[in-house]
Amino acid sequence: MRPSGRLDTQLRAVTLETGVSKHAEGSCLARFGDTHVLCTASVEERVPGWMRNSGRGWVTAEYGMLPRSTHTRTNREAARGKQTGRTQEIQRLIGRSLRAVVNLEALGEIQVRIDCDVIQADGGTRTAAITGGYVALALAIRTMQGRGVIKANPLTGQVAAISCGLVDGAAVLDLDYAEDSTAQADANFVMTDSGGIVEIQGTAETEPFAEERFLVLLGLARDGITELCRLQRAALEG
Amino acid sequence: MRPSGRLDTQLRAVTLETGVSKHAEGSCLARFGDTHVLCTASVEERVPGWMRNSGRGWVTAEYGMLPRSTHTRTNREAARGKQTGRTQEIQRLIGRSLRAVVNLEALGEIQVRIDCDVIQADGGTRTAAITGGYVALALAIRTMQGRGVIKANPLTGQVAAISCGLVDGAAVLDLDYAEDSTAQADANFVMTDSGGIVEIQGTAETEPFAEERFLVLLGLARDGITELCRLQRAALEG
Amino acid sequence: MRPSGRLDTQLRAVTLETGVSKHAEGSCLARFGDTHVLCTASVEERVPGWMRNSGRGWVTAEYGMLPRSTHTRTNREAARGKQTGRTQEIQRLIGRSLRAVVNLEALGEIQVRIDCDVIQADGGTRTAAITGGYVALALAIRTMQGRGVIKANPLTGQVAAISCGLVDGAAVLDLDYAEDSTAQADANFVMTDSGGIVEIQGTAETEPFAEERFLVLLGLARDGITELCRLQRAALEG
Amino acid sequence: MRPSGRLDTQLRAVTLETGVSKHAEGSCLARFGDTHVLCTASVEERVPGWMRNSGRGWVTAEYGMLPRSTHTRTNREAARGKQTGRTQEIQRLIGRSLRAVVNLEALGEIQVRIDCDVIQADGGTRTAAITGGYVALALAIRTMQGRGVIKANPLTGQVAAISCGLVDGAAVLDLDYAEDSTAQADANFVMTDSGGIVEIQGTAETEPFAEERFLVLLGLARDGITELCRLQRAALEG
Amino acid sequence: MRPSGRLDTQLRAVTLETGVSKHAEGSCLARFGDTHVLCTASVEERVPGWMRNSGRGWVTAEYGMLPRSTHTRTNREAARGKQTGRTQEIQRLIGRSLRAVVNLEALGEIQVRIDCDVIQADGGTRTAAITGGYVALALAIRTMQGRGVIKANPLTGQVAAISCGLVDGAAVLDLDYAEDSTAQADANFVMTDSGGIVEIQGTAETEPFAEERFLVLLGLARDGITELCRLQRAALEG
Amino acid sequence: MRPSGRLDTQLRAVTLETGVSKHAEGSCLARFGDTHVLCTASVEERVPGWMRNSGRGWVTAEYGMLPRSTHTRTNREAARGKQTGRTQEIQRLIGRSLRAVVNLEALGEIQVRIDCDVIQADGGTRTAAITGGYVALALAIRTMQGRGVIKANPLTGQVAAISCGLVDGAAVLDLDYAEDSTAQADANFVMTDSGGIVEIQGTAETEPFAEERFLVLLGLARDGITELCRLQRAALEG
16 A cells, blocks of 8 residues: 555646746646646747757756755755756756757747746656646747747647656555655656657666566556646646 | 826735645745745754854745746856845845844744745735745744744744835835836835834935935835734734 | 943044055045945946946946954955855945946946955944945046046935944944944945935844834934035045 | 677677776776776775764765867866766766665775766766776775775675667667767666666657667667676676 | 166065054054055964864965956956965965964964955065065964963064066066066065075066076075065064 | 985886877876876867957966875865865966967967876876876877968977975985975976976975075986986877
8 A cells, every 4th residue: 555545556636737927938837746846938039059040949947946845944055056966967857858849940049948946845856847847838839839939839749757666565656755765766757648758767776676677667657647648738728 | 006006005915825835834925916925934953053052043034036936037046056146135134034023042942944935026025025934934933832842932023024115206015026127216114013113125226315205105114014914913813 | 421432423533545546546445433444446448248338337346354354353255255145235235325326328338346345344344335435436437537538427426324223222323343233223324415315224133123213313324424425525625 | 880880789898907096995997998987996984974873884976077088178077166967967876876786784884985087988988987886896895805894795796887779770789979979869777797777767869769669778788787797707806 | 777766686665564453463564665465363272173182283374356456457256256276376375485484383273364465466465475474473473472372482483575587688676567567587485584495486487597597586585585584573573 | 215216316217108098189198107197188279268369379287186096085176166276276387387388379379278187196296297298289289280270380399397305304306205295395397308497386395495405406307307308209209
């Protein structure tokens, strides 16, 4: 039995609330149970210096946690004067994941910045950030199309992410903090709506694990992501 | 006529929503119109090194803005590697303001950190932060009293804050962004529920202003703060 | 009786010595009793990037304390690798104060940097910096007019600053360190020679104070600033 | 045909040269073709503060590239004043990978730091660092056993790493720079000598890839790591 | 003829004014012509962590230039967030030079920090800093002896410094800025009152120079330092 | 008798191995006994901003030590977030020394960066860096001439460096770490093949030393540098 009472194959209650920012071109508050990540997409009609005159656009992401989003307070990165390695790793992952479904030539010389800020954390913040970040990005593109700044839709598909892990010997989907902190292994999967793999990150937490176990996690993730993509479409159509 | 249609003496719609964080000992989402500031109070049962064995506690504050809380995106301070002078000024102000109503001896060797994070900005973020920060602090003290960690209530009063300014020649209460960006003068007032002055910061934005005008602003503030203190009590009793 | 034997309404011995730097376009060593602040004005015939081609100039300030200007040695900010929040707050205040009496259009695309370095501190360094900074600025403008770089005088008035406070229950003018460290309340006033308010910053140090007390401080400040403006004129004419 | 003329299943020429540092407790220069990484293991008979009195040891890693290890010169991280996100990601990976085969209780309160410095880069520096880092670690443990500081061998197995990728449609083992820069997908595998998975990181570079393709890469990696583990044993026995 | 009209063997007008700081345990304003360096000595009755319980004391130095001490304004190091290589080089030199005449065992577990701040620069700031820093140090030791904190005098001699250089083919003593910026070679000499060499730093500015030329500079320096040591004694006796 | 058994006038075994980097335009691994410094020269066909359109080129150097190049591990500067004062001092010295034999006009608007990374340290790393850095520079110039980017040879001579010191009362050449850590005085000499002095840095380590002793060190250095220049020529002709 999982601490939350969920089935091994069951996601937490997931909601993707759009239009949560008065200012951003696109926004989505992604809630995976008690994990709440606010995702905003900000459009700039210019690209970084190294891309000027390339005719291509760029999508990048930044990630942060509010100091008391965590069980005990975490030091504020702005006050410490630098981002941790973990933060940088996560924001690089979000950026790569979103770019995997964007045709940068079709985007044109435009930069979209996705800010993913964790308001409350209970495990799985990076997967909520990618899943909600996609929704914010899609809304921002819609806004830009409405303004005539973008002609063709540069999105080539949907992208979502979920974690799986081995907890007390069982392979389970969408770990919450209680599970995450005792898992034998932990893997994050980023996939498209058509089942393409964008990114896989699997880590043994307590000891190395066998190949067959990994394949079970991969199967769980596939089903979870199918469901998340369905929720994304509902949010965008809502 | 003000851009929002408010009377010169009228606050924006203010709500102080408590219990918005699963983890924090006290929390309050302060909304002053479209300005939304999430305030959490985190308790540590130890004080900074320079206060050890003094028998006294400490209350401090940190302030931040989400990058897209603003009209156009602001760079993330954690990514830039330092807090701006404005951020430091504001968080020092919040800390001083809250300490003004805390008996640090009665608090005992406990530190309370108030994090004020601007989710959405539309002018007056520092006054919302102080007003909501007080509620988060009071709730955290209540939590600590419930746990028997604090015996007597260390709060000596309530504290709240509001801005006033000269806009198009008129003295108005609680400036929003549209007013703030065109004001001739701008002042922030921090006061207690009994009318004591904690902090006054008045600045000429376009040209020096006369003493009598300043006194009008002070009068507006007094009434606004009376109303905010009433809302604080309602939130804490609710 | 004040520690220095001064009357409640009495400034310390104030001298504004000009021409103290061989290199600067304008300079003034402001002495308020044992507080000595060296103010230099440096002119650059270009403005920051965000102002290019605006036809307007800029005046900005930086503030620092020599490590042993204080009673016990303070760590050197350059060695620590960052300026404290207090330093940033003060230098922003000095810059705003001086810009309040400059017509930036009349200045033209020129930047004047005012460096205020505390050689010896005994309370009131920021007010000495503003008062002396104005003299350095006025001298630099005179130098630039002499060189034909500036045509019309961009100064619209004089600006000076003084602190007042409640010490042992009495409202007193121009606090020295002994008073500052025991004051119940402390306020800094920045005003023009015609009595216009540029900036007011009042802070309760030990407990909130009443509005009437604040008005007494304001009255003291008005008289003190009248005297400081007279000394500025004497220094500039000398 | 691969640019290097290798078979798809063929490693580059790999050498693991030991004893290359006069000072380090263990050292190994890992060469994977033209990629050369110097790995040193430094032993400290104390652990970081947060582990004191836990009875457990720690293994950590740092990674760096000499500025001209790369095709065109890369800026020196020490001069820039911070490590890139990529560097932090890699050194965190190396540390986790090595700890996966160390019994930290058996190690006792000792810290081993593995420094992996890229002398020359031609793709696959992180996998060479893990493979060579294991050898340096094993040698340092042997040194400590020789000195009687460690009683029982804390190593629970061997760990090595290799990259695989999809290049021009083919699944190939051990990508060099020419392949890495044109790959459709790229994955790094960290495994033990008994086939346990320690870490998997797979990334789509140009477009999402199918699950079956990923399984082919996994198979290639398994064989490559078997060979690397054989070379590690030879180096340690040599 | 030198720009200043001095003889090749002639120092600038040198004054060493003591007692210039109300707060410091020892202070000296060293003026070498238009180069003015304020030197303060601050005593702490504890040593850095790595020296605790060694029974020995420490003398260290910091150096800084006020932004407008120079012909054109130099950026403030505190604002830039780091000290330049030049600053670090100079403060390390000052520290080493002063420690050369202090018996650290006799000093006891006391640290003296010498702050050398350039108020106005016209060449030779490091030599003025060493020469004046010695006077501040000697005064601080005298103060500590007066308080009974130090028993025996830990000074083993006097130390002073001077620059020499090859300018327009001539070997000259004590270069000012006009000479320094056109010199073919430039050397700084730090010596004791008994003629012992503490530090020599000679640099070819435009092209390598011959050994015999260097020996001429060494001779000039010897005489200059004899005179500076005489001025130090006069200042300390004055 | 020296610890290494060398004569007082004897260099360590010195080898200057060229072509050690696959990527750099010029490279040299300089070994002075157990001190090994990898020197690479990287050419950029543009100069720093402040030199644009001057028609002149630039040569600069950076220096670093691998963390475990030293007897006990040294913290990695990239991880600490800044270079030490010692590092900056050394890299400034290397850059000045190499520029002393380059005609920057003849070089044209090209920048050469010399990276000197200490692989293993046993005293005298800066002198090995200068001596090997010259070889890397000369090779890079040869490469650029081969590519037709440089027409005339901008080198005006050779430059090499060596340390001398007073150890146990004797003047000895080329100190190793054992000698360096017990020396009474230590001096580094940088000279050209024609005997011109480029830089002299002499420091008393334990107590001031006499002028005659310094002249003995200078004589030792002259002979050592003659030998190093011969080895440079052999390496470049080899």
